[in-house]
Amino acid sequence: MPQLNPNPWLFIMLMSWFTFSLVIQPKLLTFVSMNPPSSKTPTTPSTTPWTWPWT
Template sequence: MPQLNPNPWFFIMITSWLTLSLIIQPKLLSFVSMNPLSSKPPAVPTTTPWTWPWT
């Protein structure tokens, strides 16, 4: 069965992973900007308990 022969497919897999991780990934990560850190404490939402009509 030719699918079990790893000779051509292993090289293609390694080449594609190296291309992704060394060339494409740094270019994509340069476009992602993180939100600036804030010194304000997180706001805690105030909620009111629900009054169930049958209790």
């Protein structure tokens, strides 16, 4: 069963992960986010109970 032979595929998978982790990911993390997180506390909206006509 050639699918169980990890010889070429393990190396390809490891090299692709190393490439992503060491080259691509730092470049992506340098971009400035267009929607930065804010330090405001979330406010809960005030809700009123719904009046059902059949109760």
